[in-house]
Amino acid sequence: MSSAQQSPEGKAFLPLAIAILTVSDSRKPETDKSGDKVAELASHAGHQIAARQIIADDAETLRAQMRDWIADPAIDVIIATGGTGVTGRDVTPEALAPLISKPIPGFGELFRMLSFQEIGTSTIQSRAEAAICDGTIVFLLPGSTGGVRLGMEAIIIPQLDIRHAPCNLSELLPRIRYEH
Template structure:
């Protein structure tokens, strides 16, 4: 295990929205969205909102703008729509709204993905950043990719990143 360079004094519980972007998934078939919620809850965090959206850029942007105004949310985790197919528009919809990006997230995610799936990892447009003082993560829609991102990158840093955003 890699040591934390500057551990936080205390872990905080983070309240998150989980948004699945898919033209075909339903609440019953959304394994990735369910996995994100499960991992958040197991780690002591809370799910404050959950939805499935069609892969329509305006719907995605509108939902992020609405969630950005919710005073009870600290983070938004999207899954789905990060590839390069014509209907993969999550990255395009949210990247321009981010006030700050966290380039290391996408870089590390693609590196870790490469170790699991090889060169196909180059097609991932996973991204993270800050919008309206909330963390925003956008992950691929596969359950394996969601698990990888959550367990190795997001959950180990979620409390720390939120505490950084809260600093005035």
């Protein structure tokens, strides 16, 4: 896609600046397949990768990184992968919780519904979620490449495309930012 592509309604594609946060105690840049998948799908959709980090499963460190990106006016969206399970080391939702201005519960509900079609009841172990944090859209995805693919292709990419009808988060971003 290019910024010149337009929807039938005449809206031109609007590339967004995306920060990618991989949450893992073991991944390195050369083994970060889930972060790579987020970057590949976001870039292919026409968005810009503004930042990328791998951080261990530590709530305070994760929160500090998210807080920095939320405060950065050059970042529109944060997509985190990993740390959304139910074990003691899975702390990504807890790290995000104090930063949330407005939750987007429909994201997690829809993600788990779609995930159920692929992995059955194992989807209950996912705490994937999304929120508005002081004018920045934040998505938390599982650490698996399958979970990343599903969340990105089925939900995030369409919602970050201003041409997606009947509505999308991209077109709301200026209002979201103004209100915060």
